[in-house]
Amino acid sequence: MAYVIAEPCIGTKDTACVDACPVDCIHPKKDTTYDDGRPKFEDVPQLYIDPVECIDCGACVPVCPVSAIFALDDLPEKWKQFTDLNESYVKAGKFTPEEFGKHQPKSSWPLFLEMRCPAARSVMTRMSNPVDIRPASRKRGNNQRGPVPRLPVLPTKFEEVARNLHLTKEMYTSSHELRLWCIENRNRVYIPEWLLGEWRITVEPTNSDVT
């Protein structure tokens, strides 16, 4: 593998590198539908370099506005996982849903389940953990009598994700998985304002169906 796109691309995806690449090996392309079932441009958090087709020319590096592209030898240790992540999207022009699914953080599965991507959807469905559904217990007798019980305070979707990742509040900003999830879901669920500010994540005002 020659060059790798790392975390700074997430949420940027301005595609300057795609225009600069002489061999067309950075994917997915904007406004393009693929017949092999791979996720489209709007369905992925970042772009990926095909490690087989990349000719190691370096033309994409200087045009990236957020310095997200690295030669493999220069890739910072903290982003080493992006090598496999780039490779999992397409390799020698071929998309394999199993490979791609293996490298997606669990927190982004719900998003992929909603994607218009049947191949990825079936992979994610097979990889999901079974849901723990327990039968509800009900007390016998007149439930209208006595004080009205207080309703439990339910955690928000964000709190559920942070809890599943075993994060305390102090650990939020250093969690790559949480950041990725927030970027993907920023227009869909409530995310604490201070965290959006910390990561400079913007929420689109047109998507005001946040609950």
Ligand code: SF4
């Ligand atoms: S190094 Fe060259 S061939 Fe490889 S992705 Fe960048 S521009 Fe394309």
Ligand code: SF4
């Ligand atoms: S790697 Fe850089 S230039 Fe390419 S899409 Fe991502 S942010 Fe844009």
